[in-house]
Amino acid sequence: MSNVLVNFLPPVHLKPNAGYSAQYDDYHYQATDNVSENGEDNTAGHKPRILLMGLQRSGKSSIQRVVFNKMPPNDTLYLESTTKIQKEDVTRSFIDFQVWDFPGQINFFETAYDSQEIFGEVGALIFVIDAQDDYREAVNRLHYTVTSAYRVNPNITFEVLIHKVDGLSDDYKIDTQRDIQQRTADALADAQMEHIHLSYYLTSIYDHSIYEAFSKIIQKLIRELPTLENLLNVLCSNSGIDKAYLFDTLTKIYIATDSSPVDMQSYEICSDMIDVIIDIECIYGAQNSASNGTTPSISGTDEDRSALASSPTVSAGSGGANGFGGADSLQEQLMSEQSQSTEREAEASSLIKLTNGDVLYLREVNRLLVLICILRQESFEKHGLIDYNFQCFKEAITDVFEFSNQRNKSQLADDNNIVDNNSE
Template identity: 35%
Template sequence: DIWLCDMQQYEEFGGIGYETVEQSLAAEDGRARLMLLGAKRSGKTSIIRVVFQKMSPHETLFLDPTSSIGVTDISNNAFVQLKIVDFPGGYDFGDKKMTPELLFKRDGAIIFVIDQQDGQDDLTAVEHFLDVARLAHSVNPKLAIDVLIHKVEPEAEAYHDDVLERVRQIRQVIVEQLTEERLDINPTFHLTSIYDHTVFEAFSKIVQKRIPQMNQLEKLLSGLVINCRVEKAYVFDVISKIYIATDNSEMDNFYELCSDAIDVVIDVSRIYSGDQKKKEATPIPYDKKSRAVIKMENNYVLHLREVDNYLALVCFMKDDKRMNKGLLEYNFACFKKAVADIKARSKAPIRFKSHRGSNSNTVTSSRNMNSGTGQEASLKETKQR
C-alpha cells in the first residue's frame, strides 16, 4: 500500500493518496515519519526505492535527481506504518509552506545520508547535517537522528582502511561539533550500501524504535528462545525484508540467511501458486499457509512461519533429532496468538510449553508487562494450571 504524494507522482498514479505534500504531512494518520535528507546524489531516493519499493540496486543508476519533496506512505502490516519523506539534495527549508513545525513536530526520525565516496564534499555534508540537526532539535528535541554513511560498498576491501578512516573522520567531526555547541543530540551512525544487506539492517534498527509494541515483541521472542531451544529468532516484515524485532540473545546476526529464506519462500510460492487471480491481486504470494523448514550445512535448521499479514517468524535452531516437533508447532501457534493479541491490544497472558519440563513460562502481551501486579497475576495463573 504505497502512496506517492508529490503532484507529479499524484497525477502519474491516477490520484492515489493526498492531493498535495502539505496535506499528507499535516494528516493525523498515526504513521511514524522517516525524513531522508542529504546532499545531491548522496543516494536518498535509491535507498527508498531499494528498501521499500523492491527496485534492483543497479536500476537506481538511472533515477533522476529529486527536485521536490516526495512522500511515500507505507502500510505493509499492523506494525510497519510509516511515512517516508524524501527531500531534494541540499534542501534549505526556505519554503514558507513547508515550515519546520510541519516537518519536525511529529514523532519520527531524521535520516541524514552522507556519501562517503564524495570525499571533497565531506565538510559540506557535515555542515548541512549540523544545520538540519540544530533546526530539528529546536522544534522537537525528542526527534531521533540517524546518520547513514552511505556507499560503503562490499567490494571496497582493497581500500578498506581508507574507507574506515574517512568514516571515522566524519563521525568525529560531527560528535565534536555537537559537543562544542552543547547540543543534547546523540545521532546513531550506520555504514550502509544498497548492494548488500547493510541498508536493510540499518532501517530495521531505525524502524524498530518507531514501533510502540517492539518491547512486547522482543519479550515474546525471548520467551520462545528460552522454551524451544531456539538460538536466534526474528519477526520480519516480508515485503521490505526489514526485521521489526529480535530476541535479546547475543548470538551472531543471521540477517542475510533470513533474507535469503524469505526470497526462497516467495519465489517457490510464486511458481507453484495455482490461483492466477490471487497472484495478480497481492503484491507477493504470502498467506496463512506460508512456511518453510530449511536445513543448512552448519548443523542449523531455519524455521519460517507466517504470524500475521506479511509478517514472518524466522527461527534458527540446532538440528536436534530429539526435538519434539509437536511441542515446537504448539509454541509457534502460541507465538502467533500472542502477536494477534498485541495487535488487538489484548491483555491475555500467553503461555509457552518448555522442553525442559512440564512447567510453563508466561509471557503477557499487555502494555503493563513490566509491572509487578501483572507479573504476579501471570505467575499465579501458571501455578494454578
C-alpha cells in the first residue's frame, strides 16, 4: 500500500476514530492565543498549518469563522479587524490542523519576527484578495509574501482566493482573475521566480465556492489522496454510482472524490444534504438526547435513527430538476433494510430522491466522515450490492488511515530523536 501513497507534502493529520457532536449552531470562536508577540508558537506540539494572509478587511477572519466555526455569513459583518496572529486548532473535524489568521497591517518577514518559526512547517499559505476593491496593492503584497515565504520554505503550496465575488457579473469575475494572474506572473518573472506555482479561486462566503476552494486546498495536503480517489473509483464502477464525495461532516469540505469531473451543481446539492440531515436529526433527536444533555450526532443511536425515519418528508418546493422529491418505495425499502441490519452495519444513512429521477445516498464512514453518492434510480435498485461494496470501501478506508496514523507516529518519534540528538 505504501507504494501508492504520495509523500511530498506535509500531511494533514487525520482522525478516523475521533468523537463528534453535531452542535452546528454553536459557532462561538475559540481560537487559542499561543503565539507570542514575535510570532513564535508556544504550544508543545506542531500540527500542519494553514496560513490566512492578505490586506486588512480582505475577508480573512470571515472565511475562517464561516468555514471552520459555522458562523452565519451575515454575522461576519460585525467582526473586528485582526490586530495580532489568531491561531485556531481545528480539532472537531476529521482533518486535524491549525489555521493562523494574520493581521494585514504587519510585515512578518521583518527581523523582529522569526520567519522560520512561522513559515517553516506551513502546509498551505492562502492569500486573500478583495475583488471589490482596488487590488493593485494586494497584488504587490501577494508577490512580496510569496517570494519571501518561498525562500523560507519551498514546500509551501500557495493559494490565492479572489474573494467577495458575490454580486459581480461572470465576465467581471473572469476579467479580474485574469488580470490578477497576469500581474502576479509578470512580477514573479521579473524576480526570476516564475517556477513558483499559484492556484487561484473565485470565492464568496455567501455560496459554496469557499467550501469548494478549501476542499481543493486541503486535498493537496493529504498524502492518502491518490489511494482515496482510487477506492472511490472502484466503488463507483462496481456500484453504478455517477459521482461520489467523501465529506468531512463538520466543515463540509470534501477530502476526496472520484476521478470524474466535479460539477458545481452536484457538489452543492451533496453539501446541502449534510445540513438537511443534521437539521432533521437535531429536531427529531432532541427528545432522545435531552435526558443526557447531549446533542445527537450524525451517527446517533438506534432511537435517533428511528426518530429520523419517522420524520416528515423534506421538501424544497415544487418544480425544478434539483428540488427534493417526496418519499417513495425506495425510501421504504431502505428503512426496511435498516431495521434488519446487524449492529455492525448500523451506521447512519439517508436517502433523498430528486425530482429529476436521481438519488442522493448518504452513508456514514465514521463519526466524522460521510460518503454521499449521486446515482440513477435504476442503479439504486441494486442497493444490496451498493451496501456490500460500501462495507468493503469502509474497511479499506479504515486500513488506509490506520496505516497513516502508524506512519505519523513513527515519523514523530524519529523527529523527536533527531531533536534530542541535536540538543546533546
